[in-house]
Amino acid sequence: MSTVDKMLIKGIRSFDPENKNVVTFFKPLTLIVGPNGAGKTTIIECLKLSCTGELPPNARSGHSFIHDPKVAGETETKGQIKLRFKTPAGKDVVCIRSFQLTQKASKMEYKAIESVLQTINPHTGEKVCLSYRCADMDREIPALMGVSKAILENVIFAHQDDANWPLQDPSTLKKKFDDIFSATRYTKALELRESIAQDQEKTESLKNQMQELERNIQDVDAKIHHTEATLKDLREIQDQISTKTAVRRTLFKEQQKQYAALAEENEDTDEELKEWKTKFEQRIAILKNKISKLEREMCDKDSESSVLKKAINEYLMEIIKLQATAEAHMSLKDERDSAIKKLFARHNLGSLPNAPFSNEAASSLTNRIRSRLTDLEKDLDDKKFTSENEKSNELELKMALDCYLGANDRWKNIEAQKQAKVDIKSNILKRIEEKENERSSFERLISDVDLSRIDERENNMTNQLAGREFESNILQKQSEFHGVEQKIKALNREKDIMARDSEDRVALSFKKTELEIHLKKHKKIIDDYKDKIRGVLKGRLPHEKDLKKEITQALRHYAAKNEND
Ligand SMILES: Nc1ncnc2c1ncn2[C@@H]1O[C@H](COP(=O)(O)OP(=O)(O)OP(=O)(O)O)[C@@H](O)[C@H]1O
Numbered sequence: 001m002s003t004v005d006k007m008l009i010k011g012i013r014s015f016d017p018e019n020k021n022v023v024t025f026f027k028p029l030t031l032i033v034g035p036n037g038a039g040k041t042t043i044i045e046c047l048k049l050s051c052t053g054e055l056p057p058n059a060r061s062g063h064s065f066i067h068d069p070k071v072a073g074e075t076e077t078k079g080q081i082k083l084r085f086k087t088p089a090g091k092d093v094v095c096i097r098s099f100q101l102t103q104k105a106s107k108m109e110y111k112a113i114e115s116v117l118q119t120i121n122p123h124t125g126e127k128v129c130l131s132y133r134c135a136d137m138d139r140e141i142p143a144l145m146g147v148s149k150a151i152l153e154n155v156i157f158a159h160q161d162d163a164n165w166p167l168q169d170p171s172t173l174k175k176k177f178d179d180i181f182s183a184t185r186y187t188k189a190l191e192l193r194e195s196i197a198q199d200q201e202k203t204e205s206l207k208n209q210m211q212e213l214e215r216n217i218q219d220v221d222a223k224i225h226h227t228e229a230t231l232k233d234l235r236e237i238q239d240q241i242s243t244k245t246a247v248r249r250t251l252f253k254e255q256q257k258q259y260a261a262l263a264e265e266n267e268d269t270d271e272e273l274k275e276w277k278t279k280f281e282q283r284i285a286i287l288k289n290k291i292s293k294l295e296r297e298m299c300d301k302d303s304e305s306s307v308l309k310k311a312i313n314e315y316l317m318e319i320i321k322l323q324a325t326a327e328a329h330m331s332l333k334d335e336r337d338s339a340i341k342k343l344f345a346r347h348n349l350g351s352l353p354n355a356p357f358s359n360e361a362a363s364s365l366t367n368r369i370r371s372r373l374t375d376l377e378k379d380l381d382d383k384k385f386t387s388e389n390e391k392s393n394e395l396e397l398k399m400a401l402d403c404y405l406g407a408n409d410r411w412k413n414i415e416a417q418k419q420a421k422v423d424i425k426s427n428i429l430k431r432i433e434e435k436e437n438e439r440s441s442f443e444r445l446i447s448d449v450d451l452s453r454i455d456e457r458e459n460n461m462t463n464q465l466a467g468r469e470f471e472s473n474i475l476q477k478q479s480e481f482h483g484v485e486q487k488i489k490a491l492n493r494e495k496d497i498m499a500r501d502s503e504d505r506v507a508l509s510f511k512k513t514e515l516e517i518h519l520k521k522h523k524k525i526i527d528d529y530k531d532k533i534r535g536v537l538k539g540r541l542p543h544e545k546d547l548k549k550e551i552t553q554a555l556r557h558y559a560a561k562n563e564n565d
Pocket residue numbers: 013014015034035036037038039040041042043063064065066067068071
């Protein structure tokens with residue numbers, strides 16, 4: 001069962017818009033007691049409005065339901081109802097509805113501002129706020145409470161002004177009852193149920209029909225497949241028949257033709273025909289042999305013809321080449337003739353026969369040209385001789401010119417050097433002049449200085465210096481310095497001696513280690529020899545002074561033994 005826990009009222013009827021007025025509802029019963037005009041009816045009205053969204057009958061479309069702004073001394077009042085209830089499942093839900101009443105110039109304006117539902121997320125424990133349109137909220141809360149809106153409105157939170165609704169006209173009363181008992185919905189549900197049942201029946205029968213049809217379709221499909229396969233086979237057979245018929249027809253036609261071609265009907269016996277057949281076959285074999293032989297011959301002829309074709313081509317190429325050389329020869333001949341003509345014309349060598357010249361004519365003309373050429377060469381040699389003389393003169397002239405040019409260059413160089421030296425000299429003279437000017441200026445400055453005063457100051461200074469006994473101090477410091485130098489020298493000598501000592505010590509330590517190594521080696525050698533002697537003298541080691549004697553005895557003994565052996 002759904003229960004209402006708490007309600008907050010602000011700015012509704014006589015409830016102050018500034019203060020939060022909270023009403024807590026107790027179980028199993030809450031009594032609301034108060035004087036007239038205290039606000040009891042307002043609490044019920046707020047409960048009803050929260051749950052159903054329905055304003056009370058006397059609210060004048062909300063204008064008189066919200067706290068009057070005139071009473072509050074404002075132009076606008078805001079009202080709020082916050083209702084906390086538990087759903088039948090025990091879930092806490094808070095429903096918040098806010099309103100606003102504004103005093104405009106001529107009239108009041110009522111507005112429902114917002115409708116919010118607050119729930120608590122069971123997983124996180126956080127508040128979840130959902131904003132709703134008023135109409136949606138009015139449907140949502142009765143659904144959450146599990147009580148119909150008509151019961152909430154007309155039974156649970158029935159307003160005192162509407163308390164006589166059971167006495168209203170029958171149509172209104174019926175409607176209310178229908179709403180309360182959800183009669184229309186019930187009839188609708190019944191109708192719906194009936195129609196669903198009918199639909200289900202129809203669906204069942206349709207399903208059955210469908211299954212039957214599917215089965216039929218499957219049968220038909222199978223039949224179609226079977227028929228298709230048969231049809232395919234029949235088509236193949238039909239194709240085969242048509243080809244066979246065509247073959248038969250052609251064969252028949254051929255037979256007919258052969259039959260028509262026969263002059264007369266052969267009346268030979270089978271044996272004769274067989275003999276004729278063998279002969280025919282032999283003849284065919286001979287003919288085949290001939291054909292193959294002819295084919296081979298044809299091949300040979302083909303190869304021969306290809307060789308000949310190649311040769312023809314080569315000859316043709318040669319002919320073309322020869323034609324080209326003949327043409328070139330003719331053009332050379334023309335050139336020769338024109339050259340002869342030109343030479344004859346240039347050197348006035350006489351008359352010429354008509355062109356083209358024959359080879360003999362050309363050679364005689366060439367001889368004439370050659371003789372003319374030899375004459376010209378002779379002339380040339382003569383002229384060359386005279387020109388050589390001229391050349392020697394030219395050479396002399398050239399040498400003289402070269403000498404002149406060289407001398408001219410040298411003169412120019414010397415001139416340039418001379419000019420440079422003149423410039424340097426003028427610079428030096430300038431600097432000398434400047435230095436002389438400087439000197440004269442310094443001399444003038446010195447002449448301006450008072451020499452007598454400077455001398456006097458110098459004398460004073462020397463006197464002061466003499467009074468301070470610098471000389472004796474310098475001598476003393478010099479002797480001290482000498483003494484320190486002596487000490488340093490002595491220390492250096494000592495240092496050298498110590499360095500030499502340390503070197504000697506290092507060398508000594510090296511020698512000691514060497515000595516130890518030698519001693520060890522020596523001892524080892526002695527031990528080895530002692531072992532050997534023990535081995536020879538059967539484990540006996542004689543005293544050092546008898547050692548030599550014993551060894552010589554042993555050696556002799558061994559030598560004698562060896563000789564005897
Ligand atoms: N719009 C309004 N603004 C301010 N106050 C209003 C408004 N409308 C009604 N009131 C005041 O609210 C009070 C009405 O309260 P309500 O009728 O709830 O009281 P009650 O306790 O039910 O009284 P009763 O016992 O007579 O039924 C009145 O005092 C009325 O003057």
